[in-house]
Amino acid sequence: MSGPRHLVSIDDLSLAEIRELFERAQEFAQDPRAWAALCPGLISASLFYEPSTRTRLSFESAMLRLGGGVVTAADMRQSSASKGESLADTVRVVGGGYADIIVLRHPSEGAARLAASYSSVPVINAGDGSHEHPTQTLCDLYNLYVEHGRIEGIDVVLAGDLRYSRTIHSFAYALARFGANIICVPQAGFEMPEYVLQRLREEFGVEPLRADATRLGSLAAASDAMYLTPQKPHQLSLFTDARGWKVDRVDAVYMTRPQTERHGADDNKSEYLRLGKRAMAEESLRQAVVMHPLPRRDEISEEMDSDPRSIYFKQAARGVPIRMAILGTLLGRLDSQAEPGAAQVQRYPVTVGDNPCPNTTCISHTETRHVLPSYQLASRSPLRAHCAWCSQELPFTFVACTSTGHYHQAGAACLRRVRPDHLVFLRDEGQARALGFEPPQRSTRPCPQ
Numbered sequence: 035m036s037g038p039r040h041l042v043s044i045d046d047l048s049l050a051e052i053r054e055l056f057e058r059a060q061e062f063a064q065d066p067r068a069w070a071a072l073c074p075g076l077i078s079a080s081l082f083y084e085p086s087t088r089t090r091l092s093f094e095s096a097m098l099r100l101g102g103g104v105v106t107a108a109d110m111r112q113s114s115a116s117k118g119e120s121l122a123d124t125v126r127v128v129g130g131g132y133a134d135i136i137v138l139r140h141p142s143e144g145a146a147r148l149a150a151s152y153s154s155v156p157v158i159n160a161g162d163g164s165h166e167h168p169t170q171t172l173c174d175l176y177n178l179y180v181e182h183g184r185i186e187g188i189d190v191v192l193a194g195d196l197r198y199s200r201t202i203h204s205f206a207y208a209l210a211r212f213g214a215n216i217i218c219v220p221q222a223g224f225e226m227p228e229y230v231l232q233r234l235r236e237e238f239g240v241e242p243l244r245a246d247a248t249r250l251g252s253l254a255a256a257s258d259a260m261y262l263t264p265q266k267p268h269q270l271s272l273f274t275d276a277r278g279w280k281v282d283r284v285d286a287v288y289m290t291r292p293q294t295e296r297h298g299a300d301d302n303k304s305e306y307l308r309l310g311k312r313a314m315a316e317e318s319l320r321q322a323v324v325m326h327p328l329p330r331r332d333e334i335s336e337e338m339d340s341d342p343r344s345i346y347f348k349q350a351a352r353g354v355p356i357r358m359a360i361l362g363t364l365l366g367r368l369d370s371q372a373e374p375g376a377a378q379v380q381r382y383p384v385t386v387g388d389n390p391c392p393n394t395t396c397i398s399h400t401e402t403r404h405v406l407p408s409y410q411l412a413s414r415s416p417l418r419a420h421c422a423w424c425s426q427e428l429p430f431t432f433v434a435c436t437s438t439g440h441y442h443q444a445g446a447a448c449l450r451r452v453r454p455d456h457l458v459f460l461r462d463e464g465q466a467r468a469l470g471f472e473p474p475q476r477s478t479r480p481c482p483q
């Protein structure tokens with residue numbers, strides 16, 4: 035029998051399922067008090083190892099509106115986690131009779147995936163470190179859908195701390211899948227991580243181009259903007275100059291705060307991007323809605339609150355109906371006509387010397403008793419591997435083939451066709467030799483394809 039359906043990544047849902055969630059949410063939003071017969075007797079558990087206002091309260095409000103109940107650990111430091119209990123044990127206890135669904139927020143990347151692998155009830159990722167935040171993405175997409183009637187082909191500016199904002203990463207994957215165009219306007223030093231760009235490029239066919247963002251005016255003046263566009267023939271892009279892509283009109287500006295709790299970088303507020311009336315006076319932004327997952331600090335000035343383009347408080351309010359739809363669906367209380375399925379291309383496991391995941395806040399470093407380091411092929415050409423828990427790329431310089439016993443420079447053409455389960459990613463030549471591999475000239479056998 036297959037296990038429960040989890041929502042760990044935005045990739046766990048097909049586009050048809052996401053559209054269906056929007057339709058459900060619209061029904062719920064019309065009269066949120068009319069749905070108490072949907073989940074009576076069911077309980078959701080909020081396990082929050084990190085602070086939250088909107089995500090936890092909107093999930094709990096959603097469950098109560100569906101007629102269910104809620105048990106909540108709003109600060110897991112007050113729980114047995116402070117006595118050293120592992121996440122794996124906690125979810126087995128909570129899912130083993132206390133609750134029918136778990137909403138989890140955790141500071142380690144990959145935590146939700148780990149929880150899902152131990153839980154007998156559905157696990158919803160409410161944010162895992164700087165990795166993903168799929169339900170915020172569903173909320174954000176739902177807002178675009180309500181405001182613009184479509185997501186396909188729209189132009190969205192992602193601004194601020196693109197490196198550590200988990201909301202940005204899930205949102206970018208989903209926008210790419212829907213065929214939206216993304217203009218990255220990062221705070222200097224907080225650009226979109228390479229592993230996210232690689233994935234957008236390789237799995238979603240998104241072409242990153244340098245943007246001539248002068249028409250974004252003061253918003254982009256201090257930033258090295260980048261334009262990401264899906265290579266799809268149906269593109270409705272307004273960006274027509276193939277050499278120096280020009281931003282003509284933007285449909286949404288999505289601002290994020292500096293994620294200081296993750297990088298501890300100097301909190302120099304005066305240097306951070308700031309969206310105010312002056313930036314929003316640019317012609318290209320005249321019709322752009324202003325979004326923010328909140329909490330906001332100084333990156334959107336308060337003078338914007340009365341601007342009709344500012345939707346960030348509406349955006350937060352719409353978190354309740356969309357989370358009602360998510361809970362109802364994962365609890366099996368809503369019939370679905372949509373073809374289920376994930377976006378993800380097939381992920382092949384690969385072997386890696388004895389290297390730990392390079393990301394020190396990956397769950398593989400914090401739950402060592404329950405997590406076996408696990409790696410997957412991220413792309414064939416160039417050959418790349420990433421951590422199956424946190425998606426962080428693995429640094430390596432050599433790759434060996436188990437069936438020939440050869441090791442090669444990572445870029446060697448002969449490696450491209452080796453079966454993924456025959457590949458071993460290696461830190462350096464010393465590691466290759468220590469594991470018994472030899473340089474290719476010592477053997478005449480070609481690598482099997």
Ligand code: NCD
Nearest residue numbers: 088089161201291327328329
């Ligand atoms: C976001 C989060 O926690 O990642 N907040 C939220 O869920 N609404 C964004 C943030 O904290 O900056």
